[in-house]
Amino acid sequence: MSSERKPVKLWKIVAIPVAMFGFAFSLVPLYTVFCDLTGFNGKSSTLIEAENYSEKGQDLDFSRKVSVTFVTNVAPGLPMVFYPKGDAIEIIPGKIYQATFIAENRSDKTIIGQAIPSVSPPQAAVHFRKMECFCFQEQQFAPRDKVEMPVRFTVDPAVDTEVKDVSLAYTFYLKKNAQKTSDKTVIRTHNEDFSKIKTMPSG
Amino acid sequence: MSTATATTHNDDAHHHGPEKGLMRWVRTTNHKDIGTLYLWFSFIMLLTGGAMAMMIRLELLAPGLQYVDPQFFNSLTTMHGLIMVFGAIMPAFVGLANWQVPMMIGAPDMALPRMNNWSFWILPFAATLLISSFFVEGGAPGSGWTMYAPLSTTYAPKSMDFVIFAIHLLGFSSIMGAINIIATITNMRAPGMRLMDMPLFVWTWLITAFLLIAVMPVLAGAVTMMLTDRNFGTSFFSAAGGGDPVMFQHIFWFFGHPEVYIMILPAFGIASQIIPTFARKPLFGYASMVYATASIAILSFVVWAHHMFLVGMPIEGQLYFMYATILISVPTGIKVFNWIATMWRGSMTFEAPMLWALSFVILFTVGGFTGLMLGVVPADIQYHDTYFVVAHFHYVLVTGALWAIIAGVYYWFPKWTGRMYDEKLAKIHFWWAVISVNVLFFPQHFLGLAGMPRRYADYSIQFTDFNVLSSIGGFAFGASFILYAYILIKGIVAGKKVEENAPWESATTLEWVIPTPAPYHSFETPPTQEQIDRASQHIHTH
Numbered sequence: 001m002s003s004e005r006k007p008v009k010l011w012k013i014v015a016i017p018v019a020m021f022g023f024a025f026s027l028v029p030l031y032t033v034f035c036d037l038t039g040f041n042g043k044s045s046t047l048i049e050a051e052n053y054s055e056k057g058q059d060l061d062f063s064r065k066v067s068v069t070f071v072t073n074v075a076p077g078l079p080m081v082f083y084p085k086g087d088a089i090e091i092i093p094g095k096i097y098q099a100t101f102i103a104e105n106r107s108d109k110t111i112i113g114q115a116i117p118s119v120s121p122p123q124a125a126v127h128f129r130k131m132e133c134f135c136f137q138e139q140q141f142a143p144r145d146k147v148e149m150p151v152r153f154t155v156d157p158a159v160d161t162e163v164k165d166v167s168l169a170y171t172f173y174l175k176k177n178a179q180k181t182s183d184k185t186v187i188r189t190h191n192e193d194f195s196k197i198k199t200m201p202s203g
Numbered sequence: 204m205s206t207a208t209a210t211t212h213n214d215d216a217h218h219h220g221p222e223k224g225l226m227r228w229v230r231t232t233n234h235k236d237i238g239t240l241y242l243w244f245s246f247i248m249l250l251t252g253g254a255m256a257m258m259i260r261l262e263l264l265a266p267g268l269q270y271v272d273p274q275f276f277n278s279l280t281t282m283h284g285l286i287m288v289f290g291a292i293m294p295a296f297v298g299l300a301n302w303q304v305p306m307m308i309g310a311p312d313m314a315l316p317r318m319n320n321w322s323f324w325i326l327p328f329a330a331t332l333l334i335s336s337f338f339v340e341g342g343a344p345g346s347g348w349t350m351y352a353p354l355s356t357t358y359a360p361k362s363m364d365f366v367i368f369a370i371h372l373l374g375f376s377s378i379m380g381a382i383n384i385i386a387t388i389t390n391m392r393a394p395g396m397r398l399m400d401m402p403l404f405v406w407t408w409l410i411t412a413f414l415l416i417a418v419m420p421v422l423a424g425a426v427t428m429m430l431t432d433r434n435f436g437t438s439f440f441s442a443a444g445g446g447d448p449v450m451f452q453h454i455f456w457f458f459g460h461p462e463v464y465i466m467i468l469p470a471f472g473i474a475s476q477i478i479p480t481f482a483r484k485p486l487f488g489y490a491s492m493v494y495a496t497a498s499i500a501i502l503s504f505v506v507w508a509h510h511m512f513l514v515g516m517p518i519e520g521q522l523y524f525m526y527a528t529i530l531i532s533v534p535t536g537i538k539v540f541n542w543i544a545t546m547w548r549g550s551m552t553f554e555a556p557m558l559w560a561l562s563f564v565i566l567f568t569v570g571g572f573t574g575l576m577l578g579v580v581p582a583d584i585q586y587h588d589t590y591f592v593v594a595h596f597h598y599v600l601v602t603g604a605l606w607a608i609i610a611g612v613y614y615w616f617p618k619w620t621g622r623m624y625d626e627k628l629a630k631i632h633f634w635w636a637v638i639s640v641n642v643l644f645f646p647q648h649f650l651g652l653a654g655m656p657r658r659y660a661d662y663s664i665q666f667t668d669f670n671v672l673s674s675i676g677g678f679a680f681g682a683s684f685i686l687y688a689y690i691l692i693k694g695i696v697a698g699k700k701v702e703e704n705a706p707w708e709s710a711t712t713l714e715w716v717i718p719t720p721a722p723y724h725s726f727e728t729p730p731t732q733e734q735i736d737r738a739s740q741h742i743h744t745h
Contacts, residue, residue: 008389017378017420024424031450041447116442173443
């Protein structure tokens with residue numbers, strides 16, 4: 001009979017909320033891992049070893065076309081204008097393309113910011129590969145300067161054939177605490193030559 | 204102190220009844236005193252949140268802006284939600300648990316009486332902190348009770364930090380209360396009472412307490428991340444720094460969905476006590492009720508994203524969360540059918556507690572059906588963030604949770620006070636409330652289907668008629684609480700004295716074995732095996 005039941009130790013009950021508080025914070029890395037695997041939040045494209053990607057050895061299917069639309073946003077209050085040169089292009093999966101984005105600093109102060117990319121739909125995000133992107137680093141813009149910035153990218157042929165339209169969205173944010181440039185910052189000027197930009201994989 | 208068992212007090216006061224004077228209420232460790240404190244606190248919070256609801260309905264009485272500016276309107280909806288969820292419904296259930304759980308399991312008190320006192324006394328401070336956010340520069344937050352980032356981070360006024368700390372405190376209180384209830388139920392049941400002998404109110408609270416200790420810390424984590432995002436430069440929910448605002452919604456609803464069951468499972472328990480008493484039949488399907496409650500609790504952890512179908516989700520995710528959500532209607536349906544089967548061919552009478560419990564079953568089911576509609580992805584895409592959602596969760600929370608609380612208060616009123624409430628006034632109160640609440644919330648379904656979005660101070664003129672109707676219902680429903688307060692006070696002060704142990708003659712659980720009003724210290728000697736067997740005999744008759 002249960003009259004001799006053993007009391008439940010209090011620490012066992014207390015351990016549950018303590019563990020669950022930890023679990024709440026563990027959801028942050030879990031969410032990142034989940035998104036990297038599924039492309040859920042459109043971010044995973046920056047994680048692929050994209051700089052080693054080449055067109056060679058790929059069987060390109062020239063009959064297949066995917067439309068890539070470029071979307072640009074600027075964080076509220078940031079005195080910048082930011083837009084793509086051409087709203088969309090048709091691409092053949094596997095082939096490397098270059099798109100150009102134009103950013104203009106409309107203020108009299110130097111702006112250090114970074115563009116945060118997002119690719120949708122999610123099933124395309126895991127296959128969207130950037131060989132080179134201004135979003136990999138912080139960017140510095142001189143007052144009233146207008147610059148062009150390149151993105152070299154492709155959509156891997158492994159992408160589901162149902163995916164016909166992909167959008168690549170960037171939002172430009174002010175880098176909060178960046179008062180001066182760090183060695184990671186790319187200083188943009190309007191007369192730069194794209195071929196000299198060193199590409200860096202993102203962290 | 205690692206073992207939670209009954210503690211004996213050396214305090215003389217505790218052996219001879221309550222301490223004299225106001226300090227009794229500050230220092231008390233008696234489960235009945237603390238239950239009373241919880242119930243009055245939650246009633247005051249209910250009236251506070253209700254006053255905000257009245258202002259909301261007043262503003263919505265006509266299209267255009269009349270009385271409040273839109274920012275203040277948003278603050279009202281936000282604080283109304285937070286106060287009702289964390290200040291009214293949850294503390295009311297904890298108050299009922301404090302009063303009832305020890306008496307129903309034949310225990311002398313809660314397992315951790317000193318912590319019990321602390322659990323309660325955190326609440327008034329937390330509530331003050333929460334409400335004081337109205338008086339800070341920038342006003343109270345207007346992000347809605349869900350506090351989605353970036354509304355609660357980048358765009359919230361300073362007072363959001365007040366709300367964050369208030370939620371920390373409320374969370375502490377709930378977690379301590381839940382730990383206490385688990386320790387009490389697992390360790391202090393009368394010797395000889397098996398788990399499957401426990402009344403359903405105790406069972407539902409045991410399961411609710413486990414939900415509380417599992418998810419309140421997750422909310423605490425979410426608001427802590429919000430706090431550091433706001434003040435310490437982290438970027439948990441900011442895309443600019445590599446975070447993701449959508450992650451807030453995932454963490455919030457991982458807490459939020461179990462939370463809505465925290466607010467309804469004890470209501471199921473109350474209905475499961477009242478209906479058999481007034482149908483004069485044992486509860487139908489006791490074991491299935493226990494298992495259904497446990498299934499609902501377990502499923503509540505795996506359906507959270509049905510609150511966010513519209514934030515972007517792969518089709519596989521939508522399908523999974525839709526099916527999992529609809530699966531919950533199976534155990535819930537079992538419970539509703541069991542209540543109906545309990546009443547089938549019963550000798551029913553319709554005293555006030557039964558009227559409230561019956562209308563709970565009917566109106567909660569209405570809310571359950573609209574929930575089923577909202578769980579279906581294509582329908583949810585249409586209904587998301589409209590008044591249909593507002594109607595849905597008010598049916599489950601007002602005519603669900605609050606209805607059961609009122610039913611429970613009427614049901615146990617004679618045991619607590621030793622006096623009977625005025626049955627005639629209670630019936631008037633019931634019909635007044637049940638009619639007005641439907642006038643208040645039922646038209647909101649139509650508003651939602653017609654596309655009126657929630658959380659706006661203004662609306663297009665085609666929504667006027669239903670809004671006027673809803674506001675009139677709202678004012679009438681609000682006024683019903685004046686009558687409710689009058690009935691309670693009149694009953695406590697001048698109600699007819701109740702002498703018998705069990706004023707409801709077919710109530711069988713252990714609280715009806717002890718004298719009325721319940722003595723300050725009950726079950727100082729545990730109930731006999733015979734008493735336990737008689738109290739739970741009905742369970743094993745099937």
